[in-house]
Amino acid sequence: MNTITGVEFRPLVIPASxxxxxxxxxxxxxxxxxxxxREISGHGDEAITAAELLPHYRSSEHQIRNFWIVLQDDEVVGRIGVDIPLDEGxxxxxxxxxxxxxxxxRGIGSAAYELVERTAQDSGRTVLQSWAEHPAAAGPRLAPPTGFGSIPEDHAARFYLRHGYTLEQVERSSAFDLTxxxxxxxxxxxxxxxxxxxxxVVQWxxxxxxxxxxxxxxxxSRMSTDTPTGAMEFAEEAWDAGRIAEHDARYTDVGRTLLVTAAQHVATGELCAFNELVIGNDRTEASHQEDTLVLKEHRGHKLGTLVKCAGxxxxxxxxxxxxxxxxxNAEENRPMLDINEAIGFAPIAYDGAWKKVLDV
Ligand SMILES: CC(C)(COP(=O)(O)OP(=O)(O)OC[C@H]1O[C@@H](n2cnc3c(N)ncnc32)[C@H](O)[C@@H]1OP(=O)(O)O)[C@@H](O)C(=O)NCCC(=O)NCCS
Structure with a gap:
């Protein structure tokens, strides 16, 4: 609950369907x-249907997901989410x-933030992290300690700063024109x-x-250890057959398409690089490239370009x-940005990665 008149934070029920x-x-x-x-970005490329999003919102043995809807005078005006990753450490x-x-x-964000911090503390978490898009705007800018990129000091940035956060990293979102x-x-x-x-190249x-x-x-599992994250903190993720099946089912159970393009070392059969492309049931909408990685020991053979182009x-x-x-992509991830820029991906927006460490 909160103290702003007419505003309710209601725990979100995750339905079976x-x-x-x-x-x-x-x-x-x-x-x-x-x-x-749509309000933030000015386009609908991030839109998704409720049916397609639902499987991603279930808690699992790897992550607890807490959500609330924000109601003002009984109308849904926003949402709050706090994820607790359960990876060891x-x-x-x-x-x-x-x-x-x-x-x-009107103070709704700040009241919601009290709930966020309390939920994190109740789960024993001390490193609070959050990402937000900061649309292009004139005026003062903020730069992260990575030295790459900057964002406007907009309403969301001031909100983070006022609640004790530091900007740790800038991420770029880019689009490739499929037409x-x-x-x-x-x-x-x-x-x-x-x-x-x-x-x-192997694809499935x-x-x-x-x-x-x-x-x-x-x-x-190497996505959690071998990508540039600045000072953002991620525990190493252990992946096994069960976690892959759970991951895949989030797409296939609701009819979404996930194509994996991988590079396989011919002599050993080892998979060394991969790229993921996803689209929902409406194939006239934007596609999303999800993970891309070349294992550290296989870098320098143009495998990133290979899997991206083949995909x-x-x-x-x-x-x-x-x-x-x-x-x-992380704005400091030059090797990956070089590949994307050469292919024809062009920047469309910048996100800030924000962090606060609570006193214990
Ligand atoms: C960032 C976001 C959550 C902030 O929510 P909000 O409700 O506007 O936040 P608050 O009202 O608590 O505080 C924002 C400003 O309102 C002021 N304010 C707070 N209570 C107020 C009140 N009762 N009357 C007038 N102003 C008030 C605050 O002082 C603050 O001012 P500042 O911009 O000078 O720092 C909201 O803008 C948002 O949803 N943005 C899009 C998504 C996003 O970027 N989220 C970031 C976290 S993921």
Whole structure:
């Protein structure tokens, strides 16, 4: 509860399905999520249906997810989320507070933040982390200690600062135009193939075929250790066949398509690099590139370019009506940005990664 008149923070019920009798709040949460992202970004590329989002909102043995909807005079105007990762050694809580613009600057965000901090503390977490888009704006800017990128000191940035947060990292989101020419992607794929003769491309749709489960699980675990995160803190994630099956089912159970493009070391059969592309049931919407990684010991053979280009070229047949692919990268991740820029990804927005360490 909070003390602002007419405002309620209601714990969100995660229904068994969107057709269940108790699904109304979840559906309203997704509607407000989509509307808030549209308000912030000016486009609908982050929109998703309630049915497609639902599997991602269930707690699991790897993460506890806590959500509330924010109601003002019984109308849903926002949402609050606090994730508690359960990976061994995790000290962090990851949170969001997202409100419709017309409700800003009335203290609702700050009241929600008290709930966030209390929830994190009740779970024994001391490292609080949060990400938000900071749309382009004039005026003073903030730069993170990584030395790469900056964001405008906007309403959300001031909110974080006032609650004791520091900006630790800037992330870039970029888009690749799927309606344009693929000539450069084809050329870069040939260059990458010429530089990676010991490797071959293997591709599959989720669910992951048995022969690739172990290799994919190892690469997924390295996403938590081998990507640039600045001073943001992540515990190492252990991935096994069960976690891969759970991950894949979040997409396949609701009819979404996940294509994994991997580079396999021919001599040993080891999977060494991968790239993921995702689209929902509506294949006229934007596609999303999720994880991309080259294992540390296999870097320097153009495997990043190989898997990205092979993935995009296959995607023409998978989702020919999707207008673009969106991807996220740390602004200091020059090797990855070099590949994306060469392929034709262009920046569309910047996110801040924010952190606060609580006194124990
Ligand atoms: C960031 C966000 C959560 C802040 O929520 P909010 O309700 O506007 O936050 P508050 O009202 O508590 O505080 C914001 C400002 O309102 C002022 N304020 C607080 N109570 C007030 C009141 N009763 N009357 C007038 N102003 C008030 C605060 O002093 C603060 O001023 P500042 O901008 O000069 O620092 C909200 O803008 C939002 O949802 N943004 C989009 C999503 C996002 O970026 N979320 C970030 C976390 S994931």
């Amino acid at each position: 969107v057709d269940a009798a108790d699904a109304a709040d979840f559906i309203a949460m997704v509607d407000v999520r989509n509307e808030i992202y 995790s000290t962090s809580a990851i949170w969001i507070i997202e409100l419709l613009r017309r409700t800003w600057s 344009g020419s693929f000539a450069e992607v084809e050329r870069l794929l040939s260059v990458a193939q010429a530089a990676s003769g010991d490797y071959r 749709f989720a669910p992951t075929p048995a022969e690739h489960v172990d290799g994919y699980a190892w690469m997924k 995009l070229l296959a995607w023409r047949d998978v989702a020919p009506a999707s207008p673009r692919v969106i991807t996220y």
